[in-house]
Amino acid sequence: MVVEVDKRVWQADGEQKGAAVKEMFSEIAPTYDLLNSLLSFNLHHRWRRKAVATLKLPPGGAVLDLCCGTGDFLPPLRRAVGPEGALVGVDFCGPMLERAHKKDPMATLLLADAKAVPLASSVFDGLAVGWGLRNVDDLDRALSECFRVLKPGGRFACLDMARPRGPLGPMAESAFHIVTPILGRLFGRAEAYTYLPKSAARFATREELGHKLESAGFREVRWRDFFLGNVCLHTGVKP
């Protein structure tokens, strides 16, 4: 392990972050889906459906699930493109990817880094990434890969944690920072579920991520909040 948890995974950068994040997800893969559902009150499926709807995927189309993890984006993406569609999942963590196969046995799953996606340019009608970009050690490179693999007119949708705003923001953020590590500890995953709120606090703001998407070349960049602003959906189109 490159970065011990007590040396704060969430403070790591660059290659150190990549190695620590990969190891962390390898460890939590068996309980990832359960904790995801508990922490989101199972609402993540609804947010995924909303994200997939923004992709406006054609039946038979091609779609990439970047940082696909255990593959919870695959079923709604499959419903959108249908059995004839080409669905590809990419993740650099083997134990997470192994679980994705069960969610869509027809999908093509690739063990690869989001910073260097081993796929041709301009091939996808849409790209979804769920709670992935926050973990990548070079966000700009990952975004330029997202842009590269999309066809002109292809749509991008990213769900990730955000810092809650508005009158209930401080309360929602405190609850997230307190409840998440406690729940993680109950499942013996204290470190990973301390990383979750810490990495969310360190992640690009809505506006910063929006600007980065535009810098990568995306247009029609928009975002909307879910879950009192703890979760945010960013969308964009490759012109």
Ligand SMILES: C[S@@+](CC[C@H](N)C(=O)[O-])C[C@H]1O[C@@H](n2cnc3c(N)ncnc32)[C@H](O)[C@@H]1O
């Ligand atoms: C929080 S999980 C999200 C999984 C899934 N997308 C979902 O919506 O549940 C983050 C995933 O990003 C993957 N990941 C992080 N950095 C990556 C990178 N540089 N390249 C590929 N996958 C990466 C991790 O292995 C992990 O499976």
